[in-house]
Amino acid sequence: MATATSIVRSPAALLSAKVTVSDHKPTPTVQFSRFPSKRSCFTALLSSLHDNNNDDDNNNNVISHPKPLSSSQLFNSVSNGSRLRVAYQGVRGAYSEAAAEKAYPNCEAVPCDQFDSAFQAVEKWLVDRAVLPIENSLGGSIHRNYDLLLRHSLHIVGEVKLAVQHCLLANHGVQLEDLSRVLSHPQALAQCENTLTKIGLSREAVDDTALAAKHVALHKLKDTGAVASSSAAKIYGLNILAQDIQDDCDNVTRFLILAREPIIPGIQNPFKTSIVFSLEEGPGVLFKALAVFALRQINLTKIESRPLRNQPLRAADDNNGSKFHPDCVDVF
Numbered sequence: 001m002a003t004a005t006s007i008v009r010s011p012a013a014l015l016s017a018k019v020t021v022s023d024h025k026p027t028p029t030v031q032f033s034r035f036p037s038k039r040s041c042f043t044a045l046l047s048s049l050h051d052n053n054n055d056d057d058n059n060n061n062v063i064s065h066p067k068p069l070s071s072s073q074l075f076n077s078v079s080n081g082s083r084l085r086v087a088y089q090g091v092r093g094a095y096s097e098a099a100a101e102k103a104y105p106n107c108e109a110v111p112c113d114q115f116d117s118a119f120q121a122v123e124k125w126l127v128d129r130a131v132l133p134i135e136n137s138l139g140g141s142i143h144r145n146y147d148l149l150l151r152h153s154l155h156i157v158g159e160v161k162l163a164v165q166h167c168l169l170a171n172h173g174v175q176l177e178d179l180s181r182v183l184s185h186p187q188a189l190a191q192c193e194n195t196l197t198k199i200g201l202s203r204e205a206v207d208d209t210a211l212a213a214k215h216v217a218l219h220k221l222k223d224t225g226a227v228a229s230s231s232a233a234k235i236y237g238l239n240i241l242a243q244d245i246q247d248d249c250d251n252v253t254r255f256l257i258l259a260r261e262p263i264i265p266g267i268q269n270p271f272k273t274s275i276v277f278s279l280e281e282g283p284g285v286l287f288k289a290l291a292v293f294a295l296r297q298i299n300l301t302k303i304e305s306r307p308l309r310n311q312p313l314r315a316a317d318d319n320n321g322s323k324f325h326p327d328c329v330d331v332f
């Protein structure tokens, strides 16, 4: 069990509650809110009130949202008698596939070549949900997905944590001393940094761990291994040369569950909220923004800062001599 915090609907209506989150279930979260400017912040607040009142959506000034998911729909892996389709990045045997199946045990896990394709698959109604990695206990944040969350209009409706245990895989008959190179996802290579350095293998990044295993098997490579899961070894017929090669035995990746529809937070489940905002530069702006949470006893579980793409880096000695200008601060 872990402790987390709730609930922020908008900067104008802050509520907080200390809650307990089970690690074993997907944690429901309210929608991914964006407050890039005062104007859009106001729009977001208006549309959220509009949804809650269930009014007819005839007003063009108010953004219309898809119908929100209910908490019971959220955990149902069967919709209308058919299996829920859940997009993940990678090929069969990727950790993301295991995360999708952990989030929705009876789902049809749908492989996507890139993170962006998984976002698009949900937006184009090809699948019902996407399950994508957002941070790892050893490797840190997966920035690509933070940036994609800003570019797409999907909602975070839950999260799932997966213990990641890496294996060193090779073709049958290949010994550890035959290997000079290893392929894997960059995060997986980072999570095994110490072990791979000790063995003395050069590293090459590919799109996902299972793809690395598939490549080694398909091309019958004798000098190249793959860092991937034991299920990838089974699927692609590879031998496990070493198990649990990650640098820390507590290697956990947190995945977000994304949907077209937001969910309405209920009181029966704990809720976590993600907010994105940018700040005008000036002394103490970040301190003041964070004080809003501190003064209401809201426990922040993660803070992430991303560059604003449409603004070049600001010089360190401009304006009032302030050396640090956070371009964008995301509170998760």
Ligand SMILES: O=C(O)C(=O)C[C@]1(C(=O)O)C=C[C@@H](O)C=C1
Pocket (backbone or CB within 6 Å): 089, 090, 093, 094, 095, 096, 097, 133, 136, 142, 164, 185, 187, 188, 207, 208, 209, 210, 253
């Ligand atoms: O390559 C995979 O198997 C993935 O699912 C991707 C991914 C990641 O993006 O972090 C997921 C979990 C592990 O941390 C390593 C890689």
